[in-house]
Amino acid sequence: MTLNLEAWQKRVLLLLGLIAVAALFALAFTAGRVAAAPETPGTNSADAGFARDMQVHHSQAVEMSRIVRDQTDDVVIRTIAYDIAMTQQHQVGQMYAWLEEWGLPQSSDADRMAWMAGSGHTAHADGGTGAEGEDDAAAGTLMPGMATPEEMQALAEATGEDAERLYLELMIDHHIAGVDMAQAGVDLAEDPELRELARKMAAGQQIEIVEMEKLLAQL
Structure with missing residues (x-):
């Protein structure tokens, strides 16, 4: 038809x-x-571990930098401290946002830096719960490079050149450990944006280490 x-x-x-x-x-x-x-990182992933631990590590650097800005009139030291505080505070916000985006808690029961175990980078911290807001030092979970409560108190009480010297010594150690953790993030994480942030952290802090070592030698 x-x-x-x-x-x-x-x-x-x-x-x-x-x-x-x-x-x-x-x-x-x-x-x-x-x-x-792409699948979002899991709570036990290197991505999540990096985001949680680096937030804690960064937060102490921000605190130290804010302290020394009130303890010295040296323009160069104050400028470096300001740059470190602003940069790392911004990065803390980025890592916090990623964990929120991935639907993961900001804290974990895992040991600090356990996500780096067997990677060839700095060994993870001893013990601890990694609970959000917990005083890591009091819990015995200070990560490599982090200042002790006694060192933080000494920095808060120091003034002038003494404060400058102590800040540089503490921050250099802090950065050396931070570079190692950042490189572990580059090597172990899967999220491309996180790996790129970790790469920038490692490169930026390495430059700052060189600058601070020069300043320390001049004191």
Whole structure:
């Protein structure tokens, strides 16, 4: 049987056919994007461990930098301290946001730096719970490079050149450990944005180490 279609009917059928084809392409494209979407890091991943531990490590650097800015009038020291505080505070916010985006808690029961175990980088800290807001020093979980409570108190009480010298000594050690942790993030993490941030941390802190060593030698 032959169908005799009017011209307008043919146009309608053609349009419907084009719509159907477009819908199929859209469905296939959407399915492909969903299938290709990367999995978010798990709570025990190196990505999550790095984001949690580096927040704690950074937070102490920010605190030390804020302390020394009130203890010295040296413009160079104050400028370096300001740069470190601003940069690392921003990075803390970025890592916090990633954990939120991944649907992961900001704290973990895992030992500090356990995510680095067996990687060839700095050994993880001894014991501890890694609970958010907990005093790591009091819990015996200070990570490598972090100042002790006694050192933080000494920095708060020092003034002038004494404060400058102690700050530089503490921050150089802090940065050396931070560079190692950042490099572990580059090597072990899977999220490309986190790896890039870790790479920038390692490079930036290495430059700051050189600058601070020069300043320390001049005191």
